[in-house]
Amino acid sequence: MIFYPEERLAIFIDGANLYSAARGLAFDIDYKRLLDLFSAKGRLIRAFYYTALLEDQEYSPIRPLVDWLDYNGYTMVTKPTKEFTDVMGRRRIKGNMDIELAIDMLEMAQYIDHAILFSGDGDFRRLVEAVQRKGVRVSVVSTIRSSPPMVSDDLRRQADNFIELQELAPSIMRNHSREEPHRARGEPVDEA
Numbered sequence: 001m002i003f004y005p006e007e008r009l010a011i012f013i014d015g016a017n018l019y020s021a022a023r024g025l026a027f028d029i030d031y032k033r034l035l036d037l038f039s040a041k042g043r044l045i046r047a048f049y050y051t052a053l054l055e056d057q058e059y060s061p062i063r064p065l066v067d068w069l070d071y072n073g074y075t076m077v078t079k080p081t082k083e084f085t086d087v088m089g090r091r092r093i094k095g096n097m098d099i100e101l102a103i104d105m106l107e108m109a110q111y112i113d114h115a116i117l118f119s120g121d122g123d124f125r126r127l128v129e130a131v132q133r134k135g136v137r138v139s140v141v142s143t144i145r146s147s148p149p150m151v152s153d154d155l156r157r158q159a160d161n162f163i164e165l166q167e168l169a170p171s172i173m174r175n176h177s178r179e180e181p182h183r184a185r186g187e188p189v190d191e192a
Contacts, residue, residue: 014101048104139162142165
């Protein structure tokens with residue numbers, strides 16, 4: 001990882017995508033450790049976390065994580081999921097946060113030197129390109145070591161730096177001896 005102590009950083013976490021990538025590598029993320037790791041790499045301006053929430057459930061498994069993140073240094077960007085029936089008649093839940101993440105990254109570009117995108121979604125390739133044109137370096141954090149790989153080749157090629165999630169695991173993985181919200185598993189929503 002290439003970081004400079006004086007650079008201004010912002011983290012953009014696609015919650016569902018990061019959850020799937022970590023699950024594919026068989027570990028859970030400790031979000032306090034993740035924040036601490038990147039805070040030590042430069043001047044962390046903001047850490048965004050994007051997720052859709054199931055509004056009609058009395059208890060959502062992600063709620064403790066969302067609440068903990070909100071009180072502990074993350075800027076939470078949420079919206080309610082939408083329920084629909086697909087062409088096969090199956091009930092599906094949609095909770096895509098791509099537009100929210102893209103708008104925030106573009107708006108933050110003038111205030112940062114380096115954006116760290118936790119997502120492997122190829123739809124973000126054009127976003128990365130646009131932010132780079134504004135003079136911002138972009139690192140993408142995802143994995144090629146899961147089966148199937150969780151990162152788009154186009155996104156990896158566009159990024160200034162690709163950080164393999166598995167290599168970060170020792171620094172950000174959850175300690176299984178204690179169960180606290182910032183160590184919660186998180187993200188139950190499938191994106192459609």
